[in-house]
Amino acid sequence: MTRILSLGAAALAASSVIGTASAASIYAFYTGTNAGVQIGMQDPKSGDIWVNDCSSMNKGNPLFPTDTPLVLPISTPVKMGGSIAATGWWDSQKVITSVFWHSVNGTIVNAIYNCDNESGTFVRQGPEYVISETANVKNSSIHENTGLAVELLGSTAGYRVFYHDNNSKVQELFYTTSTNWNYGGIVSQDPVSTFALGTAHSSTDNITVVFPKSDKDIEVSRFNSDKSWHISTFPDTLENSPTNKTATSKIEIDSSIASNFTLPAWDGNATAMGVSIDSTFTRSVFYIGTDRLLHETANINFQWKLYPNQTSEAWPEADTANGDMAVTYNMQTSEAWIYYVSGGELVQAYRGTNGDWSNAAVISVNSVDDETASDATGKKSTGLSTGAKAGVGIGVSLGVIAVAGIAIFFFLRRRRQQAAATAAANDKEQPINLGQYQTPPEQAHYMADGSLAPPYSPQAPYDAHDPAKMAAMTPVHMMATPPPVEMEQPPMIHELPPDNYSYELPAESVEHR
Ligand SMILES: *[C@@H]1O[C@H](CO)[C@@H](O)[C@H](O)[C@H]1NC(C)=O
Ligand SMILES: *[C@@H]1O[C@H](CO)[C@@H](O)[C@H](O)[C@H]1NC(C)=O
Ligand SMILES: *[C@@H]1O[C@H](CO)[C@@H](O)[C@H](O)[C@H]1NC(C)=O
Numbered sequence: 480m481t482r483i484l485s486l487g488a489a490a491l492a493a494s495s496v497i498g499t500a501s502a503a504s505i506y507a508f509y510t511g512t513n514a515g516v517q518i519g520m521q522d523p524k525s526g527d528i529w530v531n532d533c534s535s536m537n538k539g540n541p542l543f544p545t546d547t548p549l550v551l552p553i554s555t556p557v558k559m560g561g562s563i564a565a566t567g568w569w570d571s572q573k574v575i576t577s578v579f580w581h582s583v584n585g586t587i588v589n590a591i592y593n594c595d596n597e598s599g600t601f602v603r604q605g606p607e608y609v610i611s612e613t614a615n616v617k618n619s620s621i622h623e624n625t626g627l628a629v630e631l632l633g634s635t636a637g638y639r640v641f642y643h644d645n646n647s648k649v650q651e652l653f654y655t656t657s658t659n660w661n662y663g664g665i666v667s668q669d670p671v672s673t674f675a676l677g678t679a680h681s682s683t684d685n686i687t688v689v690f691p692k693s694d695k696d697i698e699v700s701r702f703n704s705d706k707s708w709h710i711s712t713f714p715d716t717l718e719n720s721p722t723n724k725t726a727t728s729k730i731e732i733d734s735s736i737a738s739n740f741t742l743p744a745w746d747g748n749a750t751a752m753g754v755s756i757d758s759t760f761t762r763s764v765f766y767i768g769t770d771r772l773l774h775e776t777a778n779i780n781f782q783w784k785l786y787p788n789q790t791s792e793a794w795p796e797a798d799t800a801n802g803d804m805a806v807t808y809n810m811q812t813s814e815a816w817i818y819y820v821s822g823g824e825l826v827q828a829y830r831g832t833n834g835d836w837s838n839a840a841v842i843s844v845n846s847v848d849d850e851t852a853s854d855a856t857g858k859k860s861t862g863l864s865t866g867a868k869a870g871v872g873i874g875v876s877l878g879v880i881a882v883a884g885i886a887i888f889f890f891l892r893r894r895r896q897q898a899a900a901t902a903a904a905n906d907k908e909q910p911i912n913l914g915q916y917q918t919p920p921e922q923a924h925y926m927a928d929g930s931l932a933p934p935y936s937p938q939a940p941y942d943a944h945d946p947a948k949m950a951a952m953t954p955v956h957m958m959a960t961p962p963p964v965e966m967e968q969p970p971m972i973h974e975l976p977p978d979n980y981s982y983e984l985p986a987e988s989v990e991h992r
């Protein structure tokens with residue numbers, strides 16, 4: 480039966496092979512154990528954003544149908560090959576996602592979606608917000624090839640969105656519950672070599688942004704407790720510890736310090752970069768090199784080091800040199816997930832809690848053979864080549880296809896019910912991901928990292944975010960002078976060593992997660 484269904488689906492599918500895009504058009508974020516990682520990618524042919532089935536998982540991994548893709552409903556079209564970014568959380572019943580994209584008319588747009596757990600699709604809540612306009616950032620000042628990255632810091636601290644200006648410099652937009660969207664200032668005055676942007680945070684005042692500086696170096700700008708961005712590079716070292724106030728001409732490599740390594744297969748043209756942070760605060764930076772392989776560099780005791788290469792089973796070769804990818808992580812457990820296109824399929828590389836990489840899994844599926852165990856070496860149980868499947872499939876009658884459709888419906892429904900039962904059981908054992916340092920208010924919802932989800936969803940509408948309403952509520956002067964970034968907790972005093980001040984501050988005893 481399964482085989483017949485597969486043939487029917489093959490006949491319906493134009494192609495299950497996923498193309499690759501020229502900008503960072505894949506996103507991934509972790510929502511916790513109930514719904515796992517949520518992913519999306521722009522289909523380079525249609526410009527649509529394809530997403531995973533948000534109410535089902537495939538052996539704990541995202542279920543990403545490609546023959547009949549789940550398309551995110553969008554009104555302001557995404558620029559073809561434009562950047563997308565997303566974050567979100569599990570609200571104890573469903574996944575909520577907040578997606579950002581570079582639109583056809585050059586603006587940055589945001590929309591919030593709730594997962595409909597019956598259909599497994601996302602339903603938009605409220606309008607699409609042109610956040611760059613709300614922040615008074617002109618579309619002409621946003622680079623036509625801008626990258627996009629988002630960090631959701633928490634319920635009051637809100638979002639930080641990173642993009643490139645028309646001089647190829649990384650800039651920030653921010654949203655807090657008391658400010659709406661505002662321009663947040665420059666992250667580094669050093670122009671990038673390509674528009675890959677990797678971001679991660681370990682607390683509201685510990686945000687890392689990485690991007691390509693040159694054919695030799697990666698640049699790191701870190702926002703820390705002194706509320707400014709501190710800039711460094713690796714493997715080479717910069718002169719005079721610059722910040723985001725340092726002029727472009729003053730940001731220079733210190734040629735008197737020899738670098739300890741060279742970045743393998745790096746030419747400064749990476750399409751995408753990703754950052755993960757583990758439970759020991761070690762930051763890893765990932766990219767796909769000119770050799771189409773993944774590469775990892777990590778910061779240990781304030782020094783960047785090359786990390787070992789993994790096997791081709793764990794890190795299969797990507798289809799494109801310097802290719803697109805997305806990284807997400809769970810800091811508490813040290814898990815990390817990387818998504819990219821290999822062999823025409825979307826694959827997932829996975830680092831477990833012990834720090835070891837398992838064999839990669841194929842994430843893209845035809846809706847009928849999604850339960851088929853397959854690994855990234857491309858072996859699937861049907862044993863037919865795609866060409867053979869298509870050839871046989873053409874002969875399959877419409878009647879069989881109709882039967883297949885009904886069977887798929889019941890099959891998917893049964894799996895959803897099983898998934899719901901499992902989720903309910905998990906919920907009993909482990910109510911929600913409680914933050915270690917937070918007293919949960921009534922009805923609070925938590926993100927995967929244990930921090931509070933933003934309050935505007937799902938109970939409260941996203942009104943405060945509505946540009947029209949906020950225009951009435953926000954005094955004009957607030958638009959020009961952004962108020963100080965709000966913190967989740969009472970400010971802590973950070974003692975900085977006066978002289979040998981380092982931009983890599985050691986971890987503190989109280990770390991907000
Ligand atoms: C951007 O595009 C959308 C849809 O094409 C349109 O409704 C909107 O008015 C445009 N915005 C601007 C500022 O041109
Ligand atoms: C920017 O927006 C204006 C409308 O406000 C539109 O006419 C123009 O084409 C947009 N620019 C780009 C680069 O899309
Ligand atoms: C960048 O954008 C600003 C603001 O829209 C504009 O004044 C400036 O001319 C632009 N610069 C370039 C190089 O396009």
Ligand SMILES: *[C@@H]1O[C@H](CO)[C@@H](O)[C@H](O)[C@H]1NC(C)=O
Pocket residue numbers: 663664665666706707708723724
């Ligand atoms: C540097 O970063 C801080 C914090 O984000 C910001 O307030 C400031 O405006 C930035 N400086 C510049 C020159 O953009």
Ligand SMILES: *[C@@H]1O[C@H](CO)[C@@H](O)[C@H](O)[C@H]1NC(C)=O
Pocket residue numbers: 714715716736737738739782783
């Ligand atoms: C190279 O390694 C040495 C010893 O591990 C260290 O002292 C030095 O700071 C490193 N240099 C750079 C540029 O990271």
Ligand SMILES: *[C@@H]1O[C@H](CO)[C@@H](O)[C@H](O)[C@H]1NC(C)=O
Pocket residue numbers: 743744770772785786787788
């Ligand atoms: C990983 O492989 C690359 C070649 O692709 C090589 O240049 C690099 O040194 C290797 N890294 C390690 C840590 O072995």
Ligand SMILES: *[C@@H]1O[C@H](CO)[C@@H](O)[C@H](O)[C@H]1NC(C)=O
Pocket residue numbers: 572573596597895896899
């Ligand atoms: C869907 O979510 C609702 C609450 O939003 C819940 O009551 C219902 O049991 C869920 N159904 C499934 C199949 O998960």
Ligand SMILES: *[C@@H]1O[C@H](CO)[C@@H](O)[C@H](O)[C@H]1NC(C)=O
Pocket residue numbers: 681682685703704756760761762983984985986987990
């Ligand atoms: C900030 O994060 C980095 C990277 O995870 C970590 O090394 C550092 O100790 C943290 N610093 C503070 C002040 O939390």
